[in-house]
Amino acid sequence: MKILSYIKEEIKVIRERDPAIKSNMEVLLYPSFKAILRYRVAHKLFLKKRYFLARWISQRGVRKTGIEIHPGATIGKGLFIDHGSGVIIGETAVVGDNVTLYQGVTLGGTGKEKGKRHPTLEDNVMVSAGAKILGSFTIGENSKIGAGSVVLKAVPPNCTVVGVPGRIVKRDNQKIPRSDMDHVDLPDPISNEIARLGKEVRELRKRVKTIEKSEGDKTYEVI
Numbered sequence: 001m002k003i004l005s006y007i008k009e010e011i012k013v014i015r016e017r018d019p020a021i022k023s024n025m026e027v028l029l030y031p032s033f034k035a036i037l038r039y040r041v042a043h044k045l046f047l048k049k050r051y052f053l054a055r056w057i058s059q060r061g062v063r064k065t066g067i068e069i070h071p072g073a074t075i076g077k078g079l080f081i082d083h084g085s086g087v088i089i090g091e092t093a094v095v096g097d098n099v100t101l102y103q104g105v106t107l108g109g110t111g112k113e114k115g116k117r118h119p120t121l122e123d124n125v126m127v128s129a130g131a132k133i134l135g136s137f138t139i140g141e142n143s144k145i146g147a148g149s150v151v152l153k154a155v156p157p158n159c160t161v162v163g164v165p166g167r168i169v170k171r172d173n174q175k176i177p178r179s180d181m182d183h184v185d186l187p188d189p190i191s192n193e194i195a196r197l198g199k200e201v202r203e204l205r206k207r208v209k210t211i212e213k214s215e216g217d218k219t220y221e222v223i
Helices: 002-017 029-046 051-065 189-216
Strands: 107-108 133-135 159-161 167-171
Touching: 002 029, 051 107
Parallel strands: 107 133
Antiparallel strands: 159 167
8 A cells, every 4th residue: 555655646746747747647657757666665675674675676777767766865755856867866865855856966975975975955955957966965945956056065945056066046035946846047147247247348348439539539739
């Protein structure tokens, strides 16, 4: 019955967050659905210290889905992995409820830590395509990580992070990523700065032209 409840929950999560789904049967074809169900089984075996069998189930899932979730990871309810190819979740990662991950996301370590080596994602976090979160720290609830970002330090709740290395560009964004699902229209501080500099250069050019014209109109008395 526990497996049946997982199946029902995963169908509900995927249908809620993927508008492309037209029926429950389609969900059964999704890599995310297969990977998460395999993780649930493997995780139970891992907790019982049946490590080889847990990894065997996990690695079969990797080959079939392209999604690698270590059976030791701790994952809450409502995880949604969109597309999924290239997603990696490390052994000591902790993922809260209603988290969304897009393709190419890594929840990894830096290779330096011992014990807890991977990040903790609190509830309702969204991590966009290709983002890397590396190290043992926490991404606060309701936060968004922009596509291609590399996050190396803790992020408070309700923040938006973009860039390499990741920088907080927006705080107290209270929209819940689970329902928002917008991982495209995020602030871009580099583009904003380039636009600001461009505007400043144009203003300076206008001032220079005004000065040049003023100097050219002057007539000087020859002594």
